[in-house]
Amino acid sequence: MKTSDFNYELPQELIAQTPIARRDASRLMVVDRETGKWEHRHFYDILEELNPGDCLILNDSRVLPARLLGQRLPGGGACEVLLLIDRGERVWECLVRPGRKMKPGAKLSFGDGELTAEVIGEVEGGNRLVRFDYEGIFLEVLDRLGKMPLPPYIKEELQDRERYQTVYSRNLGSAAAPTAGLHFTKELLQKIADKGVGIGYVTLHVGLGTFRPVKEDTIEDHEMHSEYCVIPRETADLINRTKAGGGRCICVGTTSCRTLESWAAEDGHMEPKAGWTSIYIYPGYRFKVMDGLITNFHLPESTLIMLVSAFAGREKVLAAYEEAVRKRYRFFSFGDAMFLR
Known part of the structure; x- marks a missing residue:
């Protein structure tokens, strides 16, 4: 068909x-x-x-409040990371923006450094493997810093x-x-x-x-x-x-x-x-x-x-x-x- x-x-x-x-x-x-x-x-x-x-x-x-908005380090521009799959050992498969500037080795910061991360690999289809560094429990950090990953056709902010x-x-x-x-x-x-x-x-x-x-x-x-x-x-x-x-x-x-x-x-x-x-x-x-x-x-x-x-x-x-x-x-x-x- x-x-x-x-x-x-x-x-x-x-x-x-x-x-x-x-x-x-x-x-x-x-x-x-x-x-x-x-x-x-x-x-x-x-x-x-x-x-x-x-x-x-x-x-x-x-x-998950899986949408993270942050900055590229050092002194870089804005970035966006969307968590997709927990790969273990603090590594997640993610969608990232801007993709061309988020190659392996790129370092990221969220919430004034409460959560930091490094892109450590790229998988088939273009998703990135990102390793996160933080104190405490990741889901609690995510609850504070993350936003709901609404579909792209929804333009309104969720209250x-x-x-x-x-x-x-x-x-x-x-x-x-x-x-x-x-x-x-x-x-x-x-x-x-x-x-x-x-x-x-x-x-x-x-x-x-x-x-x-x-x-x-x-x-x-x-x-x-x-x-x-x-x-x-x-x-x-x-x-x-x-x-x-x-x-x-x-x-x-x-x-x-x-x-x-x-x-x-x-x-x-x-x-x-x-x-x-x-x-x-x-x-x-x-x-x-x-x-x-x-x-x-x-x-x-x-x-x-x-x-x-x-x-x-x-x-x-x-x-x-x-x-x-x-x-x-x-x-x-x-x-x-x-x-x-």
Whole structure:
């Protein structure tokens, strides 16, 4: 298939720049995968779409304040470092700016010298290996000095950085939020549990490859980025019980979907697992465990819209996106949601 098959026209003003005041008051488009028909709801109505005996799988990864603004030493200009992957021994794989002046040997300072660093290597694709030097606990230093790594299409400054975290986030490690989960409140999750819906958690640390459009003309030629994920025993058991009882396994976000589909057996059976996944889901893929998907509206020509199209059909998905544009839905990370049932 051609990458251009997953393009659509999106007015710039529909790209949400800030979160709305109430998380679960965002709009929700409910799409029937069989008929392609849609309904316009609000996110709090998701309660009506879930049945006792279903299970809801959420990604509990927490976003690192991974964007560091500093200076090049000695007496150099400004620099920006975005932490991507912890390589151990105080070394992180990072995106850096300006790249041409951040070659191995470059020295950096952040927070008036509270945190210093040296570029020690370059990896395939242009990312840098950066070794940090600091006193105390790195995550505490990062919490003081770092900023939230918002996607490049968001130009507004985030006033409350907890709004780029899900209310159930707990495992630090993502370079971007699993944004489908941003719509949930603790109260809504409690109502869902009270209805008899099982709630399980996986962890997938989201990488920036999430936001990159596919550059190859043919989608099969795209090389998928890798991300670290974990399926705990209790979540695997919940999914197996749900399936055995005839319930649906509903994933919140493409990250939860990719985690489960990476490790599910052909018959949908789940075992606990931890490891790196580079699963690439596009039309033609046969889903092994996911029965429903809650997701946001994704960038044109991205691997995310390809995954959604694999689940619900490209034509139906693009028709739903056209309807969302007509109805002035909000798009991308801080935007509205879709439930594919």
